[in-house]
Amino acid sequence: MLTLLTSMYLVVRAVSSRAEPIRVVVTGAAGQIAYSLLYSIAKGDVFGKDQPIILMLLDIPPMLPVLEGVVMELQDCALPLLRDVIPTDKVDVGFKDVDAAILVGSMPRKEGMERKDLLKANVAIFKTQGAALDQHAKKTVRVLVVGNPANTNCLIASKSAPSIPKENFSCLTRLDHNRASSQVAMRCSVSSDNVKNVIIWGNHSSTQYPDVHHAKVNVNGSEMSAYDAVKNEAWLRGDFISTVQQRGAAVIKARKLSSAMSAAKAICDHMRDIWFGTKEGEFISMGVYAKGNSYGIPEDLIYSFPVQIKNKTWKMVDGLSINDFSRAKMDATAAELVEERDTALELLSQ
Ligand SMILES: NC(=O)c1ccc[n+]([C@@H]2O[C@H](COP(=O)([O-])OP(=O)(O)OC[C@H]3O[C@@H](n4cnc5c(N)ncnc54)[C@H](O)[C@@H]3O)[C@@H](O)[C@H]2O)c1
Ligand SMILES: *[C@@H]1O[C@H](CO)[C@@H](O)[C@H](O)[C@H]1NC(C)=O
Numbered sequence: 001m002l003t004l005l006t007s008m009y010l011v012v013r014a015v016s017s018r019a020e021p022i023r024v025v026v027t028g029a030a031g032q033i034a035y036s037l038l039y040s041i042a043k044g045d046v047f048g049k050d051q052p053i054i055l056m057l058l059d060i061p062p063m064l065p066v067l068e069g070v071v072m073e074l075q076d077c078a079l080p081l082l083r084d085v086i087p088t089d090k091v092d093v094g095f096k097d098v099d100a101a102i103l104v105g106s107m108p109r110k111e112g113m114e115r116k117d118l119l120k121a122n123v124a125i126f127k128t129q130g131a132a133l134d135q136h137a138k139k140t141v142r143v144l145v146v147g148n149p150a151n152t153n154c155l156i157a158s159k160s161a162p163s164i165p166k167e168n169f170s171c172l173t174r175l176d177h178n179r180a181s182s183q184v185a186m187r188c189s190v191s192s193d194n195v196k197n198v199i200i201w202g203n204h205s206s207t208q209y210p211d212v213h214h215a216k217v218n219v220n221g222s223e224m225s226a227y228d229a230v231k232n233e234a235w236l237r238g239d240f241i242s243t244v245q246q247r248g249a250a251v252i253k254a255r256k257l258s259s260a261m262s263a264a265k266a267i268c269d270h271m272r273d274i275w276f277g278t279k280e281g282e283f284i285s286m287g288v289y290a291k292g293n294s295y296g297i298p299e300d301l302i303y304s305f306p307v308q309i310k311n312k313t314w315k316m317v318d319g320l321s322i323n324d325f326s327r328a329k330m331d332a333t334a335a336e337l338v339e340e341r342d343t344a345l346e347l348l349s350q
């Protein structure tokens, strides 16, 4: 029996090590988030330790020399799973047959730039990239949008890729989710894996609502609600929320650069959960298409919800009780997204 199991194991190993490489594109590949992200992907942290990878690195023409440096460093890492690295400034090359797309690059706000002009530039980028995904990517591609404004960029990309299911698009709010878990964990003096089921609702901005009404904390081996574990309602309804909402700005103020290491880690968590599923009884936050939600959020939006993932398919966690405190905050962040969407759709139609 044991020999049978052993030989079955060896067969499985042999098959998986000969697995077809998957193709993963990262845009903004010459930027600072990508610099932390690419190594984790290439060494197997996201798609599995037995899954060979071809990395496509997309950036804009002036960044091609920098991208060459990134390619050299990836080669110098001598990673066995990394089968090829393809740097490019062309979307038709970068998105060709991709299984996963991580869209990090976007137009940053420049001094004196009007809000609408910034949105216009991003609508143009994500329209082009959505159309390229539609034309060149696998129809089963999973697309994660990180570049800000992430929710609206994600909506524009998915609307520009009508042949790919809307469910295959999501945007990153996992960094906010991780920040919220970590704040609660530190407050309770437990490690972060003892906190589960926090929720980020809405936009990836300072109006997001980090909600711990359904969160659980394991303290000394017994699981309790976050409210019981923290024992400080004023903090949970006040400083906790504002700390998570303002964390991005606080990091920029301190580092003079935006979050990169933690953003890369969150991207890995998000994509790994899509690939391998969430843990039984746990949910995570991601920005997804709001159609059919049970929380009264306007439907044609990419809004951050609690989701569970199985077999590479997410399902919204429905029917959680929402009190008045939460309701007001969920609606405020939705209103912001509706306004941004309407402007973006107007720009898209021009
Ligand atoms: N959703 C989140 O949680 C989250 C967290 C942190 C940062 N962000 C956002 O991620 C983005 C990237 O951050 P960063 O720190 O790596 O910025 P960065 O400026 O260091 O890098 C961005 C890269 O994108 C490239 N780029 C710009 N337009 C492009 C295009 N059309 N196609 C391909 N590449 C393009 C730039 O040339 C640059 O190399 C920013 O928009 C930032 O606001 C989101
Ligand atoms: C939504 O969040 C993004 C990302 O932080 C931000 O750029 C955008 O301005 C927000 N939308 C609105 C309408 O404030």
Ligand SMILES: *[C@@H]1O[C@H](CO)[C@@H](O)[C@H](O)[C@H]1NC(C)=O
Pocket: 219, 220
């Ligand atoms: C957990 O156990 C430690 C050590 O026994 C104790 O000091 C601490 O108060 C306990 N925490 C809670 C919340 O019960």
Ligand SMILES: *[C@@H]1O[C@H](CO)[C@@H](O)[C@H](O)[C@H]1NC(C)=O
Pocket: 311
């Ligand atoms: C998993 O998803 C694939 C593709 O969508 C489908 O063919 C398969 O039946 C699913 N498997 C399970 C166990 O649900």
Ligand SMILES: CC(=O)N[C@H]1CO[C@H](CO)[C@@H](O)[C@@H]1O
Pocket: 139, 140, 141, 142, 165, 167, 168, 274, 311, 312, 313, 314
């Ligand atoms: C994450 C997700 O919902 N993926 C879906 C992408 O589309 C395929 C069909 O093309 C579905 O099977 C996946 O569930």
